[in-house]
Amino acid sequence: MGFFRNLFGGRIETPSAPGEGAVRIARRSTGFNQFTRAILRPDGQRVLDLGSTSSSNINFITGLGHRAYNEDVLIAANASRLVIPGPDEGSTTVDVERFLAEDLLYEPESFDAVLFWDVCDYLPEPLVKPVVERIYQITKPHGALLAFFHTRDAGAEAPYYRYHIKSAETLELQQGPHFQLQRVFQNRHVENLFRDYKSIKFFLGRENIREVLLVR
């Protein structure tokens, strides 16, 4: 194990579910560092993780004294129960109303912070705006939101990674279920999508990712 760690520079072998990558790639994240600073306030904050279920993330959040919430939005968004006939013959689309009725169901202004990761890049098109609006509604004023967006250089086949929190500065990426990258946002698109937020900060991450920290 130590030999591989030295050879690949920080990769860690961990058990994984069938069909998913076992290798985790460590990556420093300025955006996540800023996000952590934003939630280093008194204990008891409510933090919502919208990515894949991760023991590391839950332990990190609860280790800070906060209450962790998890909901894998991409799994929910791609559920077969949401598939309905589309406007064109033979096409299908997503039942947005049903999604909003069954998922992301929380009281308004419930959360002090939300981890959106790069979920937005993989969401089916009809769900992008409704999900962003719902997140806004359930986030408290002055609450923090961390989101990642692929740059154009990432390519259409950019694999979906699960994000595991290793420390306040470091994330570990693990290849997750096969989700197709749906779009590449430009900065102005991101600003427009989150125009209701009070502030927005961009950080250039590694591996063709832009990290965005927003404050409601």
Next chain:
Amino acid sequence: MWKSRREDEKPFTSPTPQPPAPVVPAPSQYQPRVVETPRMDTYRSDVANIGKSVIIKGELSGSEDLYLDGEVEGNIDLRNYNLVIGPNGRVRANVHAKEVVIHGKVDGNITGVDKVELKKSALLNGDISTQRIVIEDGAFFKGSIDIQRAEPKVDAARPAAQAAAASKTFSTPAPSVSAVGASAAAEKK
């Protein structure tokens, strides 16, 4: 022509009547159903077992460890004992146990006083309250997690008897798992 029966000849008598031989049905009708359960650390002779064909609706409580691979709708209360929900387990109930290990599907809140563990095949929709959480890659969880702080350790200056009293004991002479309002008998090994 016919010889008279000699008096010393004992008459032929049929053997002592035997009860009719039981009808042995075809093996497929009567062989006990073999429920294959995965080998798990908690599968022991002192663990109650609810097989995958069993459906229980109501309150399920007990004073021993339980391996649940069937369907339960209601409430599960094992307080000081461990619960393992097998890969075929389908639970629509709130759960309270000492340790909870989930391989199957649960819709309900989980209170694992010591630990809650979600295996890679677990599907949990509900809130978790526990001291320690372990989640395998691949597990699906939707809900909140509330980590309960452990009780403060006993002061070394306190008498040893007090420390012993604070430790766990298995004191139940007749362990049992009971289901109130159950609609089917539990299969117990």
